[in-house]
Amino acid sequence: MRTLLLLVPALLASAAHASETRMITLRHSPGLVDETDVYEFPGVVTEHQIALVELGTAGNTDVYGGALTKFGASGAGVVLSRDDSVMTNVSASGFSLVDTWLAKAADNDDAKAILPAPERPIDLFYGMAIGSGTSFGIRLSTASYRDKAKKNDGPTDKHNRKADQLDVGLGLSLGTGPDVRTDFGFSAGVIGNLKSTVDTATVDTSHSYKRGPEIGLSFRNLGKAGPNRRFVAARLLSRTPEVKADNGTKDESAKFSEKGAQVEGGLVFLPQARTSISLGLGFLNFQSKGPIIAANSGVGSSGTTAATPSILTSDSKVKQTTNLLYSTLALETPVTEAFGVLGGLEYNLYGTVKTKDDFNTGEPESEVSVEETPDVSLWSLGFFVQQAALRVDANYTKKFLHSTPYLIAGDPTPNVLGRISVTYKL
Numbered sequence: 001m002r003t004l005l006l007l008v009p010a011l012l013a014s015a016a017h018a019s020e021t022r023m024i025t026l027r028h029s030p031g032l033v034d035e036t037d038v039y040e041f042p043g044v045v046t047e048h049q050i051a052l053v054e055l056g057t058a059g060n061t062d063v064y065g066g067a068l069t070k071f072g073a074s075g076a077g078v079v080l081s082r083d084d085s086v087m088t089n090v091s092a093s094g095f096s097l098v099d100t101w102l103a104k105a106a107d108n109d110d111a112k113a114i115l116p117a118p119e120r121p122i123d124l125f126y127g128m129a130i131g132s133g134t135s136f137g138i139r140l141s142t143a144s145y146r147d148k149a150k151k152n153d154g155p156t157d158k159h160n161r162k163a164d165q166l167d168v169g170l171g172l173s174l175g176t177g178p179d180v181r182t183d184f185g186f187s188a189g190v191i192g193n194l195k196s197t198v199d200t201a202t203v204d205t206s207h208s209y210k211r212g213p214e215i216g217l218s219f220r221n222l223g224k225a226g227p228n229r230r231f232v233a234a235r236l237l238s239r240t241p242e243v244k245a246d247n248g249t250k251d252e253s254a255k256f257s258e259k260g261a262q263v264e265g266g267l268v269f270l271p272q273a274r275t276s277i278s279l280g281l282g283f284l285n286f287q288s289k290g291p292i293i294a295a296n297s298g299v300g301s302s303g304t305t306a307a308t309p310s311i312l313t314s315d316s317k318v319k320q321t322t323n324l325l326y327s328t329l330a331l332e333t334p335v336t337e338a339f340g341v342l343g344g345l346e347y348n349l350y351g352t353v354k355t356k357d358d359f360n361t362g363e364p365e366s367e368v369s370v371e372e373t374p375d376v377s378l379w380s381l382g383f384f385v386q387q388a389a390l391r392v393d394a395n396y397t398k399k400f401l402h403s404t405p406y407l408i409a410g411d412p413t414p415n416v417l418g419r420i421s422v423t424y425k426l
Contacts, residue, residue, distance in 0.1 A: 006039045019056050020062060020084075021393040022332075025382035027344030029278040029330035031231045031268040033222070035068060035423075037325040038077065038125055039084075040218050042137030043171030045127035046075035049426040054082075055058040056096060066123070069426060073129040075137070078121055085141045087165050087192050087211065088117035095322045097290035098241055098256045105209070106163075106194060114207045115194040116161040118143035135178055139169035139187075159198045166191035168208030179229055182221045189214030189239070206246040212255075214239035229268040231280075236261055256290035266328075274340070275333040286385065291317060302334045317357075324351040324370055332384075342382040342395065389425035394418075 023036060035048040048068045056063035066079030083089045088106040107113035120143060140339035143165045150158035168188050175181030190227050192211025198204070212252030219235040222229060237260045244253040266280035334340040351370025382395030397418040 019052065019391075019393045019423050021382065021395055021419050021421035022342060022384070024373070024419070025342040025344055025380045025393070025395040026278070026330035026332065027328050027346040027380060029266075029328040029344065030220070030233050030264045030280050030282075031222070031229065031266065031276075031278040033181065035182070038068065038137070038139065038171075039123070039169070040187075041173060041185045041220070042125055042139040042169050043127055043135045043172040043173035043183060043185075045077055045125045045137045045171075046070060046129055046135040047076065047173075047176055048077075051424045051426055052079075053267040053422045055420040055422065062419065067426070068125065075127045075135075077125040078123065079125075080120075082121055082123060085121040085123055085167070086118050086143055087167075087189065088163075088194070090232045095286055095288065095320065096258060097288045097318065097320065098239065098258055101243070101256075101290075102209070108147070112281050115196050115209055116145045116147060116163045117194070118163040118165040119145045121165075127171070132187050133174060133175050135176075137171040137173070139167075139171070141165070141167040141169070157200045159196070161196045163194045164191050165189075165193075178222065180222060183219070185216075185218035187216040187218075192241070206244075208244045208317075210242045210244075212240045212242055214241075225267060228270055228338070230262075230266070231268065232265040234261075234263045236413070254291040256288070258290075260284065260286040276331075278328070280328040282328070284326070285320070286322040286324075288322075289317065290322045319356045321354045322351070322370070325349045326351075338385060338387055340384045340386070342380075342384060342393070344380045346378060391423050393421045393423075 009101040020036070033044070033047075034043075035052075036048050037044050038048070038062075045068060047070075049070050050066075051067040053065040055061055062083050064079060064083070066077060066082075068075065068077035088102050090096070092104050094100060105113065106115040106117040108117050108119065122142050124140045125137065127135050129135045143163075145161070145163040147159070147161040155338075166189075168190055170186040170237040172184045173181065189211050192209075192214065194209040195207070197206045215236075215238050218234070220231065220233040222228070235394065237258070239259075240255055240257050242253065242255045245251070262282065262284045264280055264282035266278065269279070271277070309336075323373050326346065329345040331343045332340065348370055352367055353370060354365075354367045356365050380395055384394075385392045394417045397415050
């Protein structure tokens with residue numbers, strides 16, 4: 001939850017190959033270096049050689065693949081179809097007004113969605129050493145979508161839906177080992193446009209979302225603390241997207257404004273080879289300003305009234321300020337030479353959400369505690385199987401762990417595994 005708020009990947013805790021499955025199972029605990037750091041710190045691309053295949057979830061999401069390789073003092077890589085690289089792949093946590101709006105408005109599979117979402121993302125990486133223990137890297141992420149149709153046998157009936165996205169990331173890394181290093185990351189949303197127009201005999205609408213300036217900064221420092229390792233990380237985010245709508249009777253437009261800051265620190269205990277225990281403490285401040293979302297006024301590509309909110313009441317404003325103090329605990333340890341256990345815990349120690357609403361006169365201001373970490377993210381359990389350069393990571397579904405196979409009657413046996421990843425050291 002906390003990492004989605006800032007739209008940047010969390011630092012990971014692992015000891016060998018990297019995978020999205022491990023990242024989720026270990027609750028994004030900061031502290032150790034691995035290959036998936038390239039998304040936040042492109043400078044580390046010169047340090048890794050790996051092929052990866054994310055087999056995703058039981059619901060066939062988060063399925064992607066790619067490879068990173070080194071050649072001389074340089075490194076390069078490509079990753080195809082990674083869901084987290086798409087700007088509309090957000091979580092409607094309630095802390096971000098932008099994420100809440102996008103989660104309801106953009107969907108290619110729902111004919112009633114008012115906006116399309118980019119598809120087929122491609123992440124390209126390149127880096128080079130620029131000195132002893134120093135490297136520079138760049139990441140380019142692009143995605144697009146097109147859906148255009150026109151009928152000529154009768155009344156005008158046409159729609160045009162398109163989405164374009166281009167992100168740029170820069171990274172500078174000082175140090176190449178896991179114990180003493182400093183990494184810097186910069187990300188910018190260069191292009192982020194979603195647009196949908198519908199023209200039928202009864203409907204004439206236009207909706208658009210323009211991402212506008214979106215900047216992210218990341219920092220990480222690792223150092224020795226006796227036989228163990230200390231870490232500190234920080235992130236900043238700023239974005240101001242604009243939304244517009246013409247529903248045939250009224251034009252509306254308004255801007256969102258969001259900024260966030262996150263700091264994390266802690267220790268990674270290394271009691272024995274291939275075993276790590278990461279303990280972290282973090283603080284998040286997130287401020288979100290935007291318009292009230294107007295309900296049930298959208299029009300989808302099929303010309304039907306959308307069940308999701310269309311746009312907004314542009315003359316009203318809401319300001320939400322979230323402060324969150326949280327802790328993380330992650331364990332990775334081998335049980336045998338080829339089999340090991342992954343476990344993670346994330347706990348909100350304290351949190352408040354302050355809301356100021358100048359539209360609803362009944363409750364213009366409120367302050368509520370952040371609810372305890374939802375069950376879906378409170379704890380996680382998984383395993384890995386490793387043989388030489390090949391490694392498979394998987395985590396268990398909580399429904400299976402809670403209820404076990406339903407052998408007598410009732411619900412069918414739930415899926416045993418939530419998601420699976422395969423990595424191979426080149």
